[in-house]
Amino acid sequence: MSSSFDPSKYPELKNLLCSIDKIPDVSDIRPETVTEKVIECNSNCPDPRLKTLLDNLTIHLHDFIRENNVTTEEWMATVHYLTDVGKKCTGSRQEFVLLSDIFGIAALVNSINNPSVNGSTVATLLGPFYTGEFHDIEEGGTIAPAEGPGEPLLVTGRILNTSGEPIPNAAIETWEADAEGLYDVQYSTYSEPDHRGRFRSNDKGEYSFRCIVPIAYAIPDDGPVGDLLIKLGRHPYRPAHLHMKIEAPPVYETLVTALYPRGDLFSKSDAVFGVKTPLIVDFELIESDEEAKAKGFKKGPFRRLDYDFTLATKEESAQAKEKLRKSMAKKA
Numbered sequence: 001m002s003s004s005f006d007p008s009k010y011p012e013l014k015n016l017l018c019s020i021d022k023i024p025d026v027s028d029i030r031p032e033t034v035t036e037k038v039i040e041c042n043s044n045c046p047d048p049r050l051k052t053l054l055d056n057l058t059i060h061l062h063d064f065i066r067e068n069n070v071t072t073e074e075w076m077a078t079v080h081y082l083t084d085v086g087k088k089c090t091g092s093r094q095e096f097v098l099l100s101d102i103f104g105i106a107a108l109v110n111s112i113n114n115p116s117v118n119g120s121t122v123a124t125l126l127g128p129f130y131t132g133e134f135h136d137i138e139e140g141g142t143i144a145p146a147e148g149p150g151e152p153l154l155v156t157g158r159i160l161n162t163s164g165e166p167i168p169n170a171a172i173e174t175w176e177a178d179a180e181g182l183y184d185v186q187y188s189t190y191s192e193p194d195h196r197g198r199f200r201s202n203d204k205g206e207y208s209f210r211c212i213v214p215i216a217y218a219i220p221d222d223g224p225v226g227d228l229l230i231k232l233g234r235h236p237y238r239p240a241h242l243h244m245k246i247e248a249p250p251v252y253e254t255l256v257t258a259l260y261p262r263g264d265l266f267s268k269s270d271a272v273f274g275v276k277t278p279l280i281v282d283f284e285l286i287e288s289d290e291e292a293k294a295k296g297f298k299k300g301p302f303r304r305l306d307y308d309f310t311l312a313t314k315e316e317s318a319q320a321k322e323k324l325r326k327s328m329a330k331k332a
């Protein structure tokens with residue numbers, strides 16, 4: 001029987017059809033041959049990095065299915081689950097990011113792409129609530145509404161390089177959940193950035209801003225990711241943290257990190273694996289009204305944190321990533 005397919009209707013296939021003899025025969029695949037056949041099919045891919053990633057993904061997924069003897073029902077349940085994850089995504093809700101977070105994938109990608117080098121500050125997750133929106137604030141200004149709820153916190157410190165020299169004019173962005181444990185974009189009434197600000201280090205590399213003492217919160221658990229956490233017997237909480245992103249181009253690598261108050265109930269069981277010990281900090285309690293007023297608060301008491309951030313140069317960072325890549329390749 002002759003084929004009714006008319007290639008002239010599909011000009012984008014022209015080049016591929018010219019070399020159709022070179023496409024492997026994929027009929028009669030068996031469990032032990034399907035992986036090789038899929039990889040052969042991908043052999044015309046012009047992007048070598050894409051081909052490597054998809055070939056290896058194919059190998060690992062096929063091995064997973066063979067090793068676990070995955071049933072048709074289990075595979076369809078997976079497809080339906082991922083469909084539900086996609087349906088839950090909106091402009092302000094990224095369920096796939098949450099899914100990658102609870103599997104430790106975001107933490108793994110973050111770790112291999114941001115190795116600490118020569119004493120630079122340890123990086124951690126950007127998190128699903130980074131929006132890139134903020135209010136510009138003056139040195140010592142506040143990112144939290146004046147006299148709003150929450151325990152007042154003053155954060156001061158310096159931005160340094162790995163030789164201990166100050167980095168002036170670094171752009172410092174910070175964001176945190178509010179006193180209810182919610183980010184601004186989680187409110188249906190969201191209209192402008194709240195508990196988010198950007199400022200710059202001064203000539204001595206110093207910075208200073210006010211916010212509230214962060215509190216623990218649950219990642220959004222009213223969707224497929226929350227359902228999965230329950231099935232896994234896991235909680236959805238993140239320990240309290242204050243996000244920081246520090247940029248000083250073109251010399252320095254951008255640092256994305258967060259600070260975690262010591263003693264948080266969830267410090268050792270962060271639902272998204274973001275806590276790193278060097279980022280755990282202590283807040284000093286200052287009761288003096290006079291000192292509070294001098295720092296811009298209406299009255300005491302307030303908490304204070306002094307923390308220096310150290311940035312690696314792009315060159316230092318590139319060398320550290322290459323070293324890590326080689327050591328992981330050796331172990332693989």
Ligand SMILES: [Fe+2]
Pocket residue numbers: 127129177241243
């Ligand atoms: Fe967060």
